[in-house]
Amino acid sequence: MLDIAEELHRWCGLGRPFAVATVVATGGSAPRQPGAALAVDGDGAVIGSVSGGCVEGAVYELCQEALNGQGPDVVLERFGYSDEDAFAVGLSCGGVIDVLVQRIDPARRPETAHALAAAAGGATAALARIVRGPAELLGAALLVDADGGFEGTLGDPRRDRAAAAQAHALLAAGRTGTVEIGADGSRCGVPLTLLVESRTPPPRLLVFGAVDFAAALVRAGAFLGYRVTVCDARPVFATAGRFPDADEVVVQWPHRYLEAEAAAGRLDARTAVCVLTHDAKFDVPLLERALRLPVAYVGAMGSRRTHLARLDRLRESGLTDLDLARLHSPIGLDLGARTPEETALSIAAEIVAHRYGGTGAPLTGAHTPIHRTPGAPARHLGPPAA
Known part of the structure; x- marks a missing residue:
């Protein structure tokens, strides 16, 4: 539900109860991943999505029933493909999703309200909820912060500590997913499945080189949800007026700016670095440092001849072939791009493909999964609870 935290936080501020349906597990070609949510308030207003349209009507009715007392406050439902009723209550794409529908009263669920406030404010936080287990525990939640502290309870102190530790590990990786703990907090006993929704500040995209291609990439x-920084040592080009969509424009030697950001702990394993300057005096010292950092992606613009010459200079600076294997150059996927906008699309597509392990090949005729999750495959919960 943290994917729609801003609006839900506003509803909490009004003190109104609402029902939220959250995808907690997927199988096959499911259109949305765990954590995707749809919410309905007392006036019937709806926000979000759990399936891209396939089962929204049925989920809406379940939310209405939870709100109006015509159904349970918490229920786990499975939706899958049905030949007889594919477009009414089934997934016409052939996938399977488990959806937890839960009535939320902000006054009775302060940890959930606080999680929504944290997510809406851009803070780092995780919400861990029991999505499979005894009926009386379904929907119980913990709010876990960046330091591993937690608020709320799952009904047992040992269980709380075990769940908080698992949720903190996912939060540190910036991942949303399911984990299992024992009902008594150990690794033994009856298992409980928790959905951990992580919300972290947006990943960063560092664009070096204040050129026309950079404006399109910004x-x-x-659009992809990155916090975008443009950096160039030339103040005449690096201006906010030329890059109105950037979150910040910095006038600084690129390698010095990168070093300062790394030293300040403002780069992480989600950061993408794109070097568009096409000038060796900027590119080489910058790439020498970038390829030694644990960032997600490092790409550099230039022709194949420029790339080969750049590799020679980087080897002279002490980088190994293993370091250089991380460099995406010439940058971008082969789309036949020519304009700055087409080139930006090519670069953005490569960043997304690299993040999820995509091939960049056409899906037509392919036998690879359409949807991927970084770090872990989708998990199944088994039969839904009654």
Whole structure:
């Protein structure tokens, strides 16, 4: 539900109860991943999505029933493909999703309200909820912060500590997913499945080189949800007016800016670095440092001849072939791009493909999964609870 935290936080501020349906497990070609949510308030207003349209009507009715007392406050339902009723209550794409529908009263669920406030404010936080287990525990939640502290309870102190530790590990990786703990907090006993929704600040896209291609890439990065920084040592080019979609424009030697950001702990394993300057005096010292950092992606613009010459200079600076294997250059996927906008699309597509392990090949005729999750495959919960 943290994917729609801003609006839900506003509802909490009004003190109104609402029902939220959250995808907690997927199988096959499911259109949305765990954590995707749809919510309904007392007036019937609806936000979010759990399936891209396939089962929204049925989920809406379950939310209405939970709100109006015509159904349980918490229920786990499974939706899958049905030949007889594919477009009414089934997934026409052939996938399977388990959806937890839960009535939320902000006054009775302060940890959930606080999680929504944290997520809406851009803070780092995780919400861990029991999504499979005894009926009386379904929907119980913990709010876990960046330091591993927690608020709320799952009904047992040992259980709380075990769940908080698992949730903190996922939060540190910036991942949403399911984990299992024993009902008594150990690894033994009856298992409980928890959905951990992580919300972290947006990943960063660092664009070096205040050129026309950079302006287009800034727009693409912002569209994808990155916090975008443009950096160039030339103040005449690096201006906010030329890059209105950037979150910040920095006038600084690129390698010095990168070093300062790394030293300040403002780069992480989700950060993408794109070097568009096409000038060795900027590129080489910058790439020498970037390829030694544990960032997600490092790409550099230039022709194949430029790339080969750049590799020679980087080897002279002490980088190994293993370091250089991380460099995406010439940058981007082979789309036949020519304009700055097409080139930006090519670069953005490569960043997304690299993040999820995509091939960049056409899906037509392919036998690879359409949807991927970084770090872990989708998990199944088994039969839904009664």
